[in-house]
Amino acid sequence: MTSAERTMEALRSAWWRRWPRWVAWATMLWAVTYAGFGLAWVLSGTSLLYHGGGSAASGLGWAVVVVGVLGTLLSVAVVRYGLPPALRVLLWVACGLAGITAFSLLMDVITLVLGQGVDSLASAANKALAEVGAVLLAATARSDRLPAGTALRAPSAAPRFVQLTAWAGTLAFVPYAAMKLVWASGGRFAGITGEEMLAVSERNGASGIFLTLESWGLDPTALLAVLGVFLLWGLVRPWGQVFPRWTLFLRGRRVPRWLPLAPALLGAATLAPYGVVGVGYLALAAAGVVTMRRGDFHSSGDALLVGWIGMVAFAVYGVALTIAARSYWLRTRPASRMSISAD
Numbered sequence: 040m041t042s043a044e045r046t047m048e049a050l051r052s053a054w055w056r057r058w059p060r061w062v063a064w065a066t067m068l069w070a071v072t073y074a075g076f077g078l079a080w081v082l083s084g085t086s087l088l089y090h091g092g093g094s095a096a097s098g099l100g101w102a103v104v105v106v107g108v109l110g111t112l113l114s115v116a117v118v119r120y121g122l123p124p125a126l127r128v129l130l131w132v133a134c135g136l137a138g139i140t141a142f143s144l145l146m147d148v149i150t151l152v153l154g155q156g157v158d159s160l161a162s163a164a165n166k167a168l169a170e171v172g173a174v175l176l177a178a179t180a181r182s183d184r185l186p187a188g189t190a191l192r193a194p195s196a197a198p199r200f201v202q203l204t205a206w207a208g209t210l211a212f213v214p215y216a217a218m219k220l221v222w223a224s225g226g227r228f229a230g231i232t233g234e235e236m237l238a239v240s241e242r243n244g245a246s247g248i249f250l251t252l253e254s255w256g257l258d259p260t261a262l263l264a265v266l267g268v269f270l271l272w273g274l275v276r277p278w279g280q281v282f283p284r285w286t287l288f289l290r291g292r293r294v295p296r297w298l299p300l301a302p303a304l305l306g307a308a309t310l311a312p313y314g315v316v317g318v319g320y321l322a323l324a325a326a327g328v329v330t331m332r333r334g335d336f337h338s339s340g341d342a343l344l345v346g347w348i349g350m351v352a353f354a355v356y357g358v359a360l361t362i363a364a365r366s367y368w369l370r371t372r373p374a375s376r377m378s379i380s381a382d
Contacts, residue, residue: 071107071111131176137172194278211352212356
């Protein structure tokens with residue numbers, strides 16, 4: 040490492056050590072912006088819900104304002120009084136509210152990656168802002184816990200239990216990927232052929248990229264599942280903490296913690312509740328408590344079969360991703376040089 044690189048590294052390290060001081064101010068800026076964002080949409084009469092309208096849509100706009108105002112008051116209190124226990128609890132409550140508001144942001148990200156426009160720009164912007172706020176509020180809630188030092192722990196594997204959950208998350212996607220690839224290759228599953236499924240995708244407004252990949256026998260969601268499994272194992276294995284050799288100038292350097300954690304937390308916050316709630320609904324449908332709509336399928340039974348495959352995959356993978364992300368967070372925390380020497 041050259042002297043210039045060492046200087047830049049020292050500056051970055053010094054800036055990061057001061058993060059408890061600036062994070063409350065950053066949260067305050069976000070909260071004021073978010074409250075103004077919600078108020079602007081309420082006054083303009085624009086819905087933050089896709090296909091939303093009436094009191095529900097207006098209620099969400101006011102909920103955004105409330106979360107923004109709450110975040111403003113809490114961040115001001117942190118700057119003024121520090122972090123007493125009651126204030127920390129309120130910050131975590133606000134973080135949870137922002138996280139709920141950001142639900143399904145992953146779905147918007149996936150549609151954009153596939154070259155397809157989001158259903159509602161206002162709704163997507165609201166989710167993105169809420170996700171940023173959830174991160175800032177969580178960081179503010181922990182801002183009195185100063186980093187222990189700049190020493191980095193050696194790359195390590197996750198405990199055996201965490202790796203077993205990674206295997207569960209991986210295997211849960213096998214039936215899902217197989218089902219999607221059967222349709223993409225023109226086969227029949229759950230009473231519907233690949234051609235019919237392609238027509239359904241086209242009718243529902245799928246992008247040109249999505250339809251092109253499908254015509255080549257490559258289902259985009261199956262490819263995303265492969266990327267998700269890659270992320271999952273990167274969180275539990277040592278190679279997920281160091282850039283590999285093929286990354287040229289970055290090889291051998293430590294992977295910034297936020298790089299895998301950002302998509303992991305986004306995926307976990309979306310897929311885990313989505314899958315768990317979906318499995319619960321399917322269980323009620325299987326018991327006859329609720330009616331399963333057949334949608335684009337030929338029968339409710341076919342829709343139920345496909346629903347089980349998808350929701351179980353999302354639920355198991357989402358929970359596994361949550362556990363793996365927590366393990367990665369703990370294993371990559373900066374540690375004091377004294378504690379490392381003691382180890």
